[in-house]
Amino acid sequence: MSTTTTTATEELPSQSVVLGDRETLKADFNYWGTTTDPQESELLAIFTGKSTGLRAVQCPVTDIRPIGLSSFNLGTHGFQVLKHSSALLPPQADSIPDFHDEKHINATYWPELVSMLKSQLGVRSAVAVGSTVRDIQENDPDEFDHKLPRRFLGKSLQPFFIVHGDYTPAGARAHFRAVVPTYFEELNNMEGTTERERKEFFQFRDEVIAAEEKAMKEEGVTDQWAWSGKNYAGPRWGYLSVWRALETVHRDPLGVMDPRSLFRPGVEKPYIGLQRDYRDRPGFEKPFKSENLLAVAPQRGDEHKWYYISQQTPEEVYALKLFDSDAQKEGSTVAPFGAHSAFSLPDQESEKVRRSVEVRVMVIW
Template sequence: MSTTTSTTTTTTSQAPASYSVALKDKDTLTASFNYWGSTSIPQESDILRIFNGSSTELQRVQCPVTDIRALGLSSFNLSTHGFQVLRHSSALLPPQSDSVPDFHNTDLISATYWPELVSLLKAQLGVRSAAAVNTTVRDVKETDRDGFDPKNPRFVKQSMQPFFIVHGDYTPAGARAQLRAVVSTYFEDNNNMEGTTESERTEFFRLRDEIIAGEEEAMRQEGIGDHWHWSGKNYTGPRWAMLSVWRPLEPVRRDPLGVMDPRTLLQPSTAKPPYIALQRVYKGRPGFAREFRSENILAVAPDQQQLGNKMHTHQWYYISQQTPDEVYALKLFDSEAHRGRGDGGRSESEEVAQFVAHSAFTLPQQENERLRRSVEVRMMVIW
């Protein structure tokens, strides 16, 4: 795989990440991605400007993007790479259906689509239990600023534009906070009783209790009072993760989703961490505590540091002309990545990705193509 020297410029434009014509071979191109380019920590009041791309703290960096088709869709696995391509034909979409239904129909999604994804993850990832958190549909071109709630920047129907910021959905502590905020009426509150069985609901809560008990014991051993300050080590409970299951509703003609190789996210210098945490407070989310704190991840631009005869950069991937039966499982958190071992850690071959940074990006000469329509469901999964 060939590489390129990355260049960096700061932008204040509201336009999404732009394409730079610099083909290295027929399967790899260079594209610009918007990173958090400041040493300051964003405040919750900055969320609107971050989501609509107007923040002056964003920094564009050119990175190589390789078409996964050239490497084979099965070449990547969730544990090591932070993402995996799953093959799945939904009963709601062609060719199983005559047309694409309204994915804003929460009753349809919770009763039909969520159960499909649970079955998919059990069959292809081997999880014991899975529960959907929420659904986001991306089917608009530009964000209507008046359509945002600053505390939960989504449209009323959770319809959004492609997101052109390099990000991860949770810090480790933020993911743990999400799981701990689940309430006993979770499935009822999400209209998910029809789409689940009593045994599935019982198993989810049983495993969740095991996870929290395991975390509490690990924290006690480490002398830590709460999970916000815990490293994640010494945990012996069930392995669990937060995932995003991302699917296009029709073949992608523009603004595809890019996923970063997590092994290239780490900075060559320890002086600069690879991401910053965006503090969030969620209120009134169905199935969760009335109010709870969490954290998102904004990836920072790679160090412009010489490594031998190359510049440090991030390697990205995408699926050209991605179809609805080519589904991304994106890792947002994995307890196994933080568990550690008594001998001081894992070997390189055993390394587990913490999460996968991702972002939409633009392709050349596709401005007049049909808008990208996609749906993503956040899920809690337990092995």
């Protein structure tokens, strides 16, 4: 069952940010073209850009660098730019390590991110779910088709050119509930965490699920897929994507949509749910169901407001919201998530292909 939570534009907290025309360009974004939910059988066609349900829309994209990276925050905009220099990357390191080396990255890079989120966002607990590395090395037509949103090439992925969120609210809860007691062992994350951190996470998780069960009972439902998310009174929790460029970005930057333009008045269904079956994911029940979301195309491109960071460096790290339990509360003024997508810059074809890594993290405030 797909779930959609709508929040009126005026209900999100306001923040004065002056956007100038000179910082704005036009770019094509691939949206889901209807309000009809796709079937899971369409998943491959969607991810390879072959689905007839996709529609390209030209939208304005504003460079936030001249405005000030600190002007944007998770509560209002669904993303925040954190300043952080990794010990694994230049200038602290001599070269860029292999981010596909799961054991090494999980034990070294993940703890860096946990520390960063605790110190800069004030979360009590942060637990990494997994890394996605986009590091196609050469602009070889046999290796890289820029028109495809996603293509598996060994371990590497290219930038993803579909406007999406990683979870619907129900999908995020399903992921969170599917965590198994051997989670840290299965993700090779014993070395990167302390016994206290592991114990604390499961204690918080138990509190969250108990509060969800209580709220569902108050609503008269037993299946979390049928639950509205209302009446929840437990710890605030969510999912973040911690997105970092491995080198300065000259091509295919990440664009993030202002959630106030997605959840604007008069839009009955701003996104659709794409159900997923996970059969053998380390650290989770086998199998379990989750749900991604695809943003529905606007009638006009200027109805959606997009942001990006020009020449983004590895020290300028996105904390991109994927889910926030506070956004589900009735009357909430918190941004629910930040829909996002790669997009093409003008005359970028001769530039070096973007290399980046994103780590999905469960957080509890």
